[in-house]
Amino acid sequence: MNRLLAAALLCTALSMAQAAERxxxxxxxxxxxxxxKSxxxxxxxxxxxxxxxxxxxxVVLLHGGLANSDYWGNQVKVLAPHHTVILLDSRGHGRSGRDAQAYGYDLMADDVVALLDRLKIKKADVVGWSDGAILGLDLAIRHPERVGKxxxxxxxxxxxxxxxxxxxxPTFAAYIDRAGQEYKKLSPTPDKYDEFVEQISHMWASQPSWSDADLKKIKTPVLIVDGDHDEAIKRAHTEYLAATIPGAGLAILPNASHFAFMQAPDDFNAIMLNFLGQK
Incomplete structure (x- = not known):
């Protein structure tokens, strides 16, 4: 019995260790x-x-799909001493509203430009996660004069x-569920989460759709970053982006996923600060 109990405890410990992977x-x-100021x-x-x-x-921080600007809390702490940090909730996300226009990366990138105009900021660096990273690349392609790194x-x-x-x-499903709970707390239309997900899913089904030629238009400094266990993005695709965008760098964070900025904030922030510099 003692041996059986010891074996059971060992299995439990191994399972817990496995579940605890960052x-x-x-x-x-x-x-x-x-x-x-908000x-x-x-x-x-x-x-x-x-x-x-x-x-x-x-520096503009652009969050991922379904999320809101709160997700950048770990990054704001280290950026604010050296940079003016601009955060926004993308249209339809978080506290922001939306109109009848269909979701599209070009439209949301134009929102960023319009916000910078209203804040009288001519040019800014961009840190983006997932959809926010796509918006950063969209800005570099379509509004190169407005972005730095x-x-x-x-x-x-x-x-x-x-x-x-x-x-x-499982991790991504938990994120979708959490995003829904946060939407109910923050959104001006708290009972419309399922409708919101359905509408933005139409964008994800067909966008982005950039060619090699589109990516090669990018002249601003770009660092392509991902976690080595990203649940959402293929590693080969991440490497393709870095190889195709002229002069782009590549950084892969170890033992981290699509949510590395929360899982491994020290590692993420070190790479981010080194790339942006302290100006």
């Missing part, structure tokens, strides 16, 4: 606690929620760069 976890959303601005037919934190050269974490340039069935991955 890349399988979804840490709590790290809210932005640094003092900030508000709403009318942009391209809707009201966008934004925050401005810190001082120095401007682009830190693109977990981006894709075509739909086949996404791993099929990612929504069934």
């Amino acid at each position: 890349w399988e976890t979804l840490p709590a959303t790290p809210p932005v606690t640094t003092t900030s 508000g709403y601005l009318d942009v391209n037919g809707t009201k966008l929620f934004y925050r401005v934190v810190g001082q120095g050269s401007p 682009i830190f693109a974490f977990a981006a894709n340039s075509t739909t086949d760069g996404v791993i099929a069935g990612v929504e069934k991955n």
Whole structure:
């Protein structure tokens, strides 16, 4: 019996160790606690929620699909002493509203430009995660005069760069559920999450769809970054982006996934700060 009990305890310990792999976890959303100026601005037919934190050269933080700007709490803390950090909830996300226009990366990138115009910021570096990273690349292609460096974490340039069935991955499924709970708390339309997901899914089904020629138009400095266990983006696609965008760098974070900025904030922040510099 003692041997059986010992074996059972060993199996339990091994299971717990396996479950505790960093890349399988979804840490709590790290809210932005640094003092900030916040508000709403009318942009391209809707009201966008934004925050401005810190001082120095401007950096825009763009969150992933279904999320909101709170997810950048770990990054704001280290950026604000050296940069003016601009955060926004993308249209239809978080606290921001939306109009009847169909979701599209070009439209959401134009929202960023319009917000910068309203804040009288001529040019800014961009740190983006997932959809936010795609927006950063969109800005570099279509509005190169408005962006400096682009830190693109977990981006894709075509739909086949996404791993099929990612929504069934346990960590990613937990994220979708959490995003829904946060939407209910923050959104001006709290009972419309399922409708929101359905509408933005139409965008994901066909966008982005950039060619090699599109990516080769990018002249601004770009760092392509991902976790080595990303549930959503194929590693080969990440490497393709870095190889195709002129002069782009590549950084792969160990033992981390699509949520590395929360799972491994020290590693993520070190690479981010080194790339952006302290200006």
